[in-house]
Amino acid sequence: MTAYILHVCIIMVLFSMLSLSLNIAVGMTGLVSLGHAAFFGIGAYASGLMMLCGLPFEVSLVLSGIVTSVFGIILAVPSLRVKDDYLAIVTLGFGIIAVIILMNMDITGGPDGLTGIPPASVFGVALTSKPVYFAFCSSILAIMVLTTSRLKASKVGRAWAAIRDNDTVAMFMGINIYYYKVLCIVISSFWAGIAGSLYAHYTGYINPMTFGMQTSIMILAMVVLGGIGSIPGSIIGASVLVLLPELLRGFEAHQGIFYGALLVTMMVLRPQGIMGKMKVTDIFARGS
Amino acid sequence: MLVVSNLHCYYGRIHALKGISLHVKSGEIVVLIGGNGAGKSTALKAISGIVQAASGTVTFNNNDITHVSPDKIVMAGISHVPEGRRIFPRLTVEDNLLLGAFTRRDSSEIKKDMGKMKELFPVLANRSKQYAGTLSGGEQQMLAIARGLMSRPSLLLLDEPTMGLAPVIAQDIYRQVIYLNKEQGLAILIVEQNARIALGLAERGYIIETGRIMLEGNCRELKQSNEIKRAYLGKDYREVWE
Numbered sequence: 001m002t003a004y005i006l007h008v009c010i011i012m013v014l015f016s017m018l019s020l021s022l023n024i025a026v027g028m029t030g031l032v033s034l035g036h037a038a039f040f041g042i043g044a045y046a047s048g049l050m051m052l053c054g055l056p057f058e059v060s061l062v063l064s065g066i067v068t069s070v071f072g073i074i075l076a077v078p079s080l081r082v083k084d085d086y087l088a089i090v091t092l093g094f095g096i097i098a099v100i101i102l103m104n105m106d107i108t109g110g111p112d113g114l115t116g117i118p119p120a121s122v123f124g125v126a127l128t129s130k131p132v133y134f135a136f137c138s139s140i141l142a143i144m145v146l147t148t149s150r151l152k153a154s155k156v157g158r159a160w161a162a163i164r165d166n167d168t169v170a171m172f173m174g175i176n177i178y179y180y181k182v183l184c185i186v187i188s189s190f191w192a193g194i195a196g197s198l199y200a201h202y203t204g205y206i207n208p209m210t211f212g213m214q215t216s217i218m219i220l221a222m223v224v225l226g227g228i229g230s231i232p233g234s235i236i237g238a239s240v241l242v243l244l245p246e247l248l249r250g251f252e253a254h255q256g257i258f259y260g261a262l263l264v265t266m267m268v269l270r271p272q273g274i275m276g277k278m279k280v281t282d283i284f285a286r287g288s
Numbered sequence: 289m290l291v292v293s294n295l296h297c298y299y300g301r302i303h304a305l306k307g308i309s310l311h312v313k314s315g316e317i318v319v320l321i322g323g324n325g326a327g328k329s330t331a332l333k334a335i336s337g338i339v340q341a342a343s344g345t346v347t348f349n350n351n352d353i354t355h356v357s358p359d360k361i362v363m364a365g366i367s368h369v370p371e372g373r374r375i376f377p378r379l380t381v382e383d384n385l386l387l388g389a390f391t392r393r394d395s396s397e398i399k400k401d402m403g404k405m406k407e408l409f410p411v412l413a414n415r416s417k418q419y420a421g422t423l424s425g426g427e428q429q430m431l432a433i434a435r436g437l438m439s440r441p442s443l444l445l446l447d448e449p450t451m452g453l454a455p456v457i458a459q460d461i462y463r464q465v466i467y468l469n470k471e472q473g474l475a476i477l478i479v480e481q482n483a484r485i486a487l488g489l490a491e492r493g494y495i496i497e498t499g500r501i502m503l504e505g506n507c508r509e510l511k512q513s514n515e516i517k518r519a520y521l522g523k524d525y526r527e528v529w530e
Contacts, residue, residue, distance in 0.1 A: 155390070158379075158383055158386060158387055158390070159387075159390065161376070161378075161379055162376055162387050162390075164378075165376040165377065165378055165379060166374060166376060168338070168374075169370060169374045169375075171338055171358045171359075172336065172338065172358070172368050172369075172374075173362070173387045173388060173390045173391075173435075173439075174359040174361075174362030174363060174390050174391040174439060175387075175390055176357065277378070278378065282378070
């Protein structure tokens, strides 16, 4: 039983990272992404492959974040010329392409995925036991929360907020909006890559379907439910959406219905999310 | 200090500016008058680098800034207050002002300037933490101007600062504009639809119609010109319409 609770907790922490990293793009900068799970997947595969090649965990954890950021730049440079709903479609396409590539490459193991990914170990200490791994992931989430809240309160965060509110006027202020948008994607994808790496070494097995559109939408739902632009909201949103299916297990066949109905009710009653101040339409319906 | 010569701009296939030439000397208020769609705002946007010029040049303090990015132009000392009171509604008054100083790095001086803005526009003084979107129209315009001043410009571009405001508030705003010019020597280029206010305010003026400068000169002379009287000040209005 404890093992099961710890497992749910670890997944909660990993999805908190994903929803917080997506919130940096969606909530803080107004860049809506429907392909965030692709970054999660890129980080997972990068880390898994690096460790299978014999790199130590510490190195592949950090490198997987960096590799994912590089993919973030590859996506951002051409696609940030469009915004709002168009950007959402571009990122949706990116997510689909990423899964198809993972599914068809030999090095990634094709549709079967990667197996036998070694578990994490830091400076010779194996993190195989669940409580230890939970503590490790939580401390990384804590680092992420700290750096993100520092960023949010800094000049960079103000530039992001200005771009989110009105990117034309942000240009009038002398903000290089292209630079700050790319920076946002780099940071957002870095953290998603780290979450991917932690996931890969936790499960030891990854396959492309985990990183598809369904997961992307799930992460976006966590952001919206928790509150667009809110850091605690990201964690609460992720925790609720990971916990809910577990709590609804008793309803067996009707689980999906309750899950869906709860989501609908919450969004009707509180469209700005649990902790947020903005609605989804605030991101899309901006004057320019 | 600012010299625009033979500037052409396009929006897609629409030829918005068809060879505009104008200049602003330091410490001067210059006004650009014209109706809807005449190209007034485009001219300002081309100066501040938001809209790319197809041909022609913009020089500022003898440096060519025609194809310089908007952030570098702000750093060079030109600040553009966009039309329609475009403040950041979901950010606080304080954050709006800080964003105006985005290109600056001297944080202690920025703090001092925030204090100055609150003296200049007392309505902003007690509202630092209030969301800018909750301010009234006139207050938002004052915030927009204050935000524009936070970059410490030597030339301020004001795009229709009194559009949609009550006459009393418009007067208030122009009183501050004149103060900034007289007391601080700030050069100001104003775009205005209301020719009566504009000509009373500035030293020199340009009349722009469908992307071309039709008339230019001293405001006193412009006010006397029959053409201006007819098109912008309502001369012969009675004879024709009543």
